[in-house]
Amino acid sequence: xxxxxxxxxxxxxxxxxxxxxxxxxxxxxxxxxxxxxxxxxxxxxxxxxxxxxxxxxxxxxxxxxxxxxxxxxxxxxxxxxxxxxxxxxxxxxxxxxxxxxxxxxxxxxxxxxxxxxxxxxxxxxxxxxxxxxxxxxxxxxxxxxxxxxxxxxxxxxxxxxxxxxxxxxxxxxxxxxxxxxxxxxxxxxxxxxxxxxxxxxxxxxxxxxxxxxxxxxxxxxxxxxxxxxxxxxxxxxxxxxxxxxx
Numbered sequence: 001x002x003x004x005x006x007x008x009x010x011x012x013x014x015x016x017x018x019x020x021x022x023x024x025x026x027x028x029x030x031x032x033x034x035x036x037x038x039x040x041x042x043x044x045x046x047x048x049x050x051x052x053x054x055x056x057x058x059x060x061x062x063x064x065x066x067x068x069x070x071x072x073x074x075x076x077x078x079x080x081x082x083x084x085x086x087x088x089x090x091x092x093x094x095x096x097x098x099x100x101x102x103x104x105x106x107x108x109x110x111x112x113x114x115x116x117x118x119x120x121x122x123x124x125x126x127x128x129x130x131x132x133x134x135x136x137x138x139x140x141x142x143x144x145x146x147x148x149x150x151x152x153x154x155x156x157x158x159x160x161x162x163x164x165x166x167x168x169x170x171x172x173x174x175x176x177x178x179x180x181x182x183x184x185x186x187x188x189x190x191x192x193x194x195x196x197x198x199x200x201x202x203x204x205x206x207x208x209x210x211x212x213x214x215x216x217x218x219x220x221x222x223x224x225x226x227x228x229x230x231x232x233x234x235x236x237x238x239x240x241x242x243x244x245x246x
Contacts, residue, residue: 097122099129110138110148128158142181145191149178166210174200201225 099119106112112134119129133153140147157170177197188194206220 094122109140112136124161126158126160129156131155136177140179140181143187145179146188146194147179147181148191151176161210164210166208168204168206170202170204172200172202172204174198174202176200195229197229199227 099117099121101115101117103115104113114132114134116132117129120127131154134151136150136152137148139145140149152175154173155170156172157168159166159168175197177195179191180194180196183194202222202224204220204222206218208218209216
């Protein structure tokens, strides 16, 4: 009975396939566009990282075992009264000051040089001194002593200081000489014929208050006198200045 049913099913399937092929053979195969869309999302679960932990080393028991005993200790410190002693600085030793200075020399063209300075030592109430400078050339680049020149200066000063007033006084003397050697032939008979000398005398003085106060003042004056070898009128110059600041 089973075989009969199986044979009957096979015959029915064969008839259906043949009929479908016959119908398609009559009309032809139609153009069919088939689009296959496949959407797939794969979601992976979060991985949990497990690292192998280093097990602690087994503790070896101490022999003998340590025991701790905590005790409360009460104590009172005595009051401390510090003794304050001011720091005493030693008197600073002032550096030694040399108030005198001398320098001399000699160079070509018969040129002597001298620098002398004499001054007082450190003093809180006054100081004074003298300066001397000389530099001359007995000969020059043209005809020897016909182009010589020189310069000399002597300066003296004094300053006195009191708690209220400070006064200064100074005297200066200067001497300059040269030769006008830009001459044409014939040559002058003597170098003194073309020599010019200038003598200058100057005096200055001032008075001012020593410490800064509500009213500050300064009174100063200068006087100079110039003389040369020519017969021209001599030059005199005087200057006085007064300054005050409230």
